Amino acid sequence: MKKQNLKAWLYLLPAIAFLGVFMVYPLFDVVIYSLEEGYNSASQSFFGVGLYNFSYVLHDPYFLQAVKNTLILVVITVPVSTGLALLISLGLNSIKTLKNLYQTVYFLPYVTNTLAVGLVFMILFKKTAYSDGLINLLINFFGGRSVDFIGGPYWAKMMVMCIYTVWIVLPFKILILTGSLASVNQDYYNAAKIDGTSKWRTFWRITLPLISPMLFYLIITGFIGAFKAYSDAVALFGVDLNAAGMNTIVGYVYDMLYGNSGGYPSYASAAALILFSIVFTITCVNLRTRKRLQF
Amino acid sequence: MKIVLEHVTKRYPNRNRKIKTEVIAASDLNFEIPDGQLIGLLGPSGCGKSTTLNLISGLEPPTEGRIYFGETDVTDLPPEKRGVGLVFQNYALYPHLTALQNIMFPLQNLKGENRPSKQQMEERAVETAKLVQIDQLLERRPKEMSGGQQQRVAIARALVKRPGVLLLDEPLSNLDARLRLQTREEIRRIQRETGITTVFVTHDQEEAMSISDSIVVMKDGAVHQIGKPQNVYDDPVNLFVAKFLGTPPINVFTGEVKNGSLSIGEEAVLRVPGAPDGEVSVGIRPEGFVPDENGAFGCGLDRVEIMGRDTSVVFTHPLMENEQGRAVISAELAAGLSGDKVRFSLKPNKTHLFGPDGERIRFDI
Numbered sequence: 043m044k045k046q047n048l049k050a051w052l053y054l055l056p057a058i059a060f061l062g063v064f065m066v067y068p069l070f071d072v073v074i075y076s077l078e079e080g081y082n083s084a085s086q087s088f089f090g091v092g093l094y095n096f097s098y099v100l101h102d103p104y105f106l107q108a109v110k111n112t113l114i115l116v117v118i119t120v121p122v123s124t125g126l127a128l129l130i131s132l133g134l135n136s137i138k139t140l141k142n143l144y145q146t147v148y149f150l151p152y153v154t155n156t157l158a159v160g161l162v163f164m165i166l167f168k169k170t171a172y173s174d175g176l177i178n179l180l181i182n183f184f185g186g187r188s189v190d191f192i193g194g195p196y197w198a199k200m201m202v203m204c205i206y207t208v209w210i211v212l213p214f215k216i217l218i219l220t221g222s223l224a225s226v227n228q229d230y231y232n233a234a235k236i237d238g239t240s241k242w243r244t245f246w247r248i249t250l251p252l253i254s255p256m257l258f259y260l261i262i263t264g265f266i267g268a269f270k271a272y273s274d275a276v277a278l279f280g281v282d283l284n285a286a287g288m289n290t291i292v293g294y295v296y297d298m299l300y301g302n303s304g305g306y307p308s309y310a311s312a313a314a315l316i317l318f319s320i321v322f323t324i325t326c327v328n329l330r331t332r333k334r335l336q337f
Numbered sequence: 338m339k340i341v342l343e344h345v346t347k348r349y350p351n352r353n354r355k356i357k358t359e360v361i362a363a364s365d366l367n368f369e370i371p372d373g374q375l376i377g378l379l380g381p382s383g384c385g386k387s388t389t390l391n392l393i394s395g396l397e398p399p400t401e402g403r404i405y406f407g408e409t410d411v412t413d414l415p416p417e418k419r420g421v422g423l424v425f426q427n428y429a430l431y432p433h434l435t436a437l438q439n440i441m442f443p444l445q446n447l448k449g450e451n452r453p454s455k456q457q458m459e460e461r462a463v464e465t466a467k468l469v470q471i472d473q474l475l476e477r478r479p480k481e482m483s484g485g486q487q488q489r490v491a492i493a494r495a496l497v498k499r500p501g502v503l504l505l506d507e508p509l510s511n512l513d514a515r516l517r518l519q520t521r522e523e524i525r526r527i528q529r530e531t532g533i534t535t536v537f538v539t540h541d542q543e544e545a546m547s548i549s550d551s552i553v554v555m556k557d558g559a560v561h562q563i564g565k566p567q568n569v570y571d572d573p574v575n576l577f578v579a580k581f582l583g584t585p586p587i588n589v590f591t592g593e594v595k596n597g598s599l600s601i602g603e604e605a606v607l608r609v610p611g612a613p614d615g616e617v618s619v620g621i622r623p624e625g626f627v628p629d630e631n632g633a634f635g636c637g638l639d640r641v642e643i644m645g646r647d648t649s650v651v652f653t654h655p656l657m658e659n660e661q662g663r664a665v666i667s668a669e670l671a672a673g674l675s676g677d678k679v680r681f682s683l684k685p686n687k688t689h690l691f692g693p694d695g696e697r698i699r700f701d702i
């Protein structure tokens with residue numbers, strides 16, 4: 043038994059070494075940075091130790107804006123994308139002809155570069171003094187007035203951002219869900235059919251519980267992914283996200299390190315730790331509910 | 338409720354598009370299952386047993402032919418309107434529901450006036466659970482139960498709606514030998530108590546023979562013989578049926594009929610009046626051999642095996658299909674056997690002749 047354990051640890055050693063160097067050590071470093079007040083990266087010196095960095099970040103309006111943006115993004119895109127993916131997967135699962143074609147079509151965005159998709163979104167939604175994007179042409183066609191989705195009001199930008207995020211994360215979720223739907227044993231459905239179970243009840247009482255582990259997986263990874271959103275915002279609104287008012291928490295961290303206002307690793311570390319604690323808490327809550335609901 | 342199949346055929350298109358022929362899973366099935374009987378549907382793997390069951394349950398529509406329950410034509414009725422209970426080969430219990438919830442599930446589907454109150458549902462579920470003796474385990478999930486217990490939950494779920502027809506698809510195939518014996522008796526008891534017309538699918542001939550009122554022997558989608566188990570065993574219509582039924586299996590030799598006398602090799606072993614002259618396959622049941630010093634049939638003696646109350650003689654013969662044959666005899670007669678030769682006389686009612694096409698050739702006993 044002891045020997046077995048030793049062997050197991052030996053097998054895990056390379057992974058542990060890598061994790062130690064690239065995860066645990068930087069994590070400690072981040073904690074240390076976040077506690078060093080007035081750190082100067084040029085002279086590598088600092089005044090003192092304390093929680094001032096956290097206090098600064100938490101009072102920084104840019105950070106608060108980033109938190110607000112990120113939260114809106116999480117709260118809207120995770121349920122919407124998961125629900126939409128479920129609907130599409132159910133549809134895909136029930137059609138017979140051209141199923142593979144549709145599956146490929148739905149998966150294409152996943153293999154397309156985020157920035158390229160961002161460009162397409164910009165073209166679709168943009169409005170300049172001279173020309174309107176496709177969406178605005180549609181709005182005009184139905185009698186509405188053009189909106190500048192990329193450089194206009196906050197709600198418009200947020201909407202584009204949400205649609206874009208949903209679009210980006212959808213293919214992977216569809217892939218996973220069609221897979222898990224197809225793997226549900228057909229006998230359950232036959233049994234339900236013999237017993238005269240309605241379609242609706244079959245879905246709620248059989249399909250949903252049977253794919254719930256995958257659904258939970260998608261929700262948890264969805265939360266984590268949405269909290270870490272950054273490149274999506276850049277793809278749509280460019281690098282100066284603070285000016286656009288569309289910054290995310292990760293974007294804020296990046297800006298603090300390298301952006302115009304860069305050179306503040308301590309603030310960046312503090313913000314990163316705040317993000318970490320939010321994601322960590324939510325994941326724990328998720329895992330808990332999952333355990334409670336699991337069969 | 339009586340079940341009637343009339344010229345029922347099921348064809349599947351071939352998956353491989355290059356092959357134009359279709360898969361015939363059931364071809365021209367014609368039989369009637371009398372009300373309240375337990376029928377064993379028997380045949381080797383892939384012979385169309387599950388297909389037949391699916392046709393009766395309505396999960397698959399027949400390509401041709403009609404199916405009647407009692408006097409009603411149910412061919413075009415969807416499964417839920419036919420009032421059947423089906424126990425799947427792998428039970429298909431909902432893994433996230435407890436035994437009680439599984440059993441109640443069909444009742445919760447009922448609508449309108451038929452729908453019992455919550456309390457009635459629970460009462461009926463518990464009542465059915467008592468019938469299959471799992472009322473102690475109602476709070477367990479399927480994975481917390483043994484194979485036999487799961488199987489009984491599956492039966493209870495099929496029975497709770499009080500169906501007119503109960504269909505069981507190889508329900509015992511996942512169980513160990515002892516549990517299998519026990520559970521098949523259980524199924525027999527439940528069937529007797531409820532009086533539900535039951536179709537029981539299996540590829541195990543012993544299982545089918547032991548509990549069925551009648552057996553239907555199938556091969557390659559076609560029915561070969563129908564009848565009481567003992568009758569089918571004693572009087573098989575062809576070589577396939579003869580070989581398929583019986584443990585130890587029937588011993589098959591090549592022989593020849595000439596002037597009403599059957600010879601295997603040089604020896605004339607049996608009078609077979611009425612049989613036409615020609616080459617035949619001779620099937621002799623293990624209990625058809627009687628050791629006899631002056632017997633007509635000589636074989637090589639390999640060994641004598643005593644297993645429990647059975648004594649079997651393992652013998653060899655150059656014209657036998659298999660390398661070794663088996664004769665089951667009484668212990669007293671076995672005592673006299675020694676050396677490497679043994680002579681038998683044959684029981685005419687345990688000896689069957691089959692033509693080159695496998696069809697039975699009858700002779701006067």
Ligand SMILES: Nc1ncnc2c1ncn2[C@@H]1O[C@H](COP(=O)(O)OP(=O)(O)OP(=O)(O)O)[C@@H](O)[C@H]1O
Pocket residue numbers: 349350360361362380381382383384385386387388389540
């Ligand atoms: N959906 C299908 N499409 C094509 N062929 C099928 C289909 N279902 C069954 N078959 C074929 O029909 C034949 C009968 O199948 P069936 O499942 O009824 O066999 P079975 O007697 O139940 O065998 P087992 O004892 O292995 O369960 C097989 O040759 C099978 O390959």
Ligand SMILES: [Mg+2]
Pocket residue numbers: 386387388426506507
């Ligand atoms: Mg089968």
